[in-house]
Amino acid sequence: MSRISHSDVEVGTQIPEQTFPVRRLDLVRYAGASGDFNPIHWNERFAKSVGLPNVIAHGMFTMAEAGRVVTDWTGDPGSVVDYSVRFSAPVVVPDDDEGAEITVAGKVKAKHEDGTVTVLLTARSGGAKVLAKASAIVRLPQ
Amino acid sequence: MAINPDYLGREYPAPEAYEVTRGKIREFAEAINDLNPAYLDKASAKALGYADVIAPPTFPVILGMAGSALALADPDLGVDFSRVVHGDQSFRYSRPLRAGDVLSTVTRITDIKVLGGNELITMETVAEAADGEHVVTAGMMLVVRGS
Numbered sequence: 001m002s003r004i005s006h007s008d009v010e011v012g013t014q015i016p017e018q019t020f021p022v023r024r025l026d027l028v029r030y031a032g033a034s035g036d037f038n039p040i041h042w043n044e045r046f047a048k049s050v051g052l053p054n055v056i057a058h059g060m061f062t063m064a065e066a067g068r069v070v071t072d073w074t075g076d077p078g079s080v081v082d083y084s085v086r087f088s089a090p091v092v093v094p095d096d097d098e099g100a101e102i103t104v105a106g107k108v109k110a111k112h113e114d115g116t117v118t119v120l121l122t123a124r125s126g127g128a129k130v131l132a133k134a135s136a137i138v139r140l141p142q
Numbered sequence: 143m144a145i146n147p148d149y150l151g152r153e154y155p156a157p158e159a160y161e162v163t164r165g166k167i168r169e170f171a172e173a174i175n176d177l178n179p180a181y182l183d184k185a186s187a188k189a190l191g192y193a194d195v196i197a198p199p200t201f202p203v204i205l206g207m208a209g210s211a212l213a214l215a216d217p218d219l220g221v222d223f224s225r226v227v228h229g230d231q232s233f234r235y236s237r238p239l240r241a242g243d244v245l246s247t248v249t250r251i252t253d254i255k256v257l258g259g260n261e262l263i264t265m266e267t268v269a270e271a272a273d274g275e276h277v278v279t280a281g282m283m284l285v286v287r288g289s
Contacts, residue, residue, distance in 0.1 A: 026173075029172070030173045030174065033169045033174075034173070034207065035207050035208065036207055050224055058228070059227075059228035060231065061174065064198060064199075065176075067198070067200055068176045068198075071178060071198075072178075076180065077181070077196060077238065078180065078191075078196045080199040080233075080235060081234070081235050082233070082235065084230070084232030084233070084281075085232075086229065087228050087231075136199075
C-alpha cells in the first residue's frame with residue numbers, strides 16, 4: 001500500500017471521494033460486531049414507533065466509512081491521532097437489496113509543523129448531509 | 143422523564159479489562175467492510191511499524207458503548223434508551239489499539255443539558271494499557287429526543 005508523506009500534501013489537497021453501500025445486512029453485522037443492538041438500527045416497526053422514517057444506520061457505521069476515506073488515503077490506519085464527527089442527519093436504510101449509499105469526500109484544511117495535517121470530511125446520503133464538523137488529524141511521515 | 147443532573151461527573155470503571163484480539167479486530171473490520179491489511183495481516187501491520195495487527199480508528203466505540211451502557215442501565219439516571227440517538231463522537235489517540243492490548247477503561251459523565259426539547263448527555267471513556275499508558279479517549283454525546 002502506498003503511503004503519502006507530509007511534504008506531499010498542501011492545504012486544499014483533495015482526498016479521493018468514495019461511495020459505500022449500506023444495506024440492512026450491514027447494519028445487522030455492525031450491531032453484532034459493535035455491541036450496539038438499539039432496535040432503531042434493525043427493527044422497522046420499532047424505528048417508526050419512535051418517530052423515525054425507517055430503520056437508520058448506526059452513526060458509528062457512517063463514521064467508520066468516512067474514516068476509511070482518510071485511512072485509505074494515508075495508507076496507514078494507525079496514522080489517525082484525532083477523529084471527530086457530529087451526526088447531523090440519519091442515513092435511512094430501506095428494506096431492499098440496494099439499501100442506501102454514503103458518499104464521502106475530504107480535503108486538507110491545515111498542515112501543522114508537528115507532522116500532522118487536519119482533514120475535513122463531508123458525508124452525504126440520499127441528498128442529506130449526514131455528518132457535520134467531521135474532521136480527522138493524521139500524522140504523516142516526513 | 144428527565145436526566146438527573148446529580149449524575150454529572152459520575153464515573154463508571156469497567157468491571158474488567160478489555161482484551162483486544164485479532165479475531166475481534168477482524169470481525170469489526172468485516173462489519174465496516176474495510177479489509178485494510180493492517181487490520182487483518184500481521185506482516186502488513188509490521189511493515190507499517192506495528193507489533194501486531196491494529197484496530198480501525200472507530201473500534202474503541204466498543205469500549206465507549208460498554209461504558210455508556212453501565213451509566214444508562216442506572217434507572218436513577220433517567221435516560222429513556224428507546225429515545226436515544228447518537229449526537230456526536232470523537233476519538234483522541236496516543237497510539238492505535240493493537241491485538242494483545244489489555245485495556246482498562248473508565249467512563250465519566252462530562253455534561254448534561256437540555257436543548258430545544260431534547261436532552262443531551264455527554265460521556266468520555268478513557269482507555270489505558272496495562273502499564274498505565276494512555277491509548278485513546280472516546281467522547282460521545284447522546285441525544286434523548288423529546289416526545
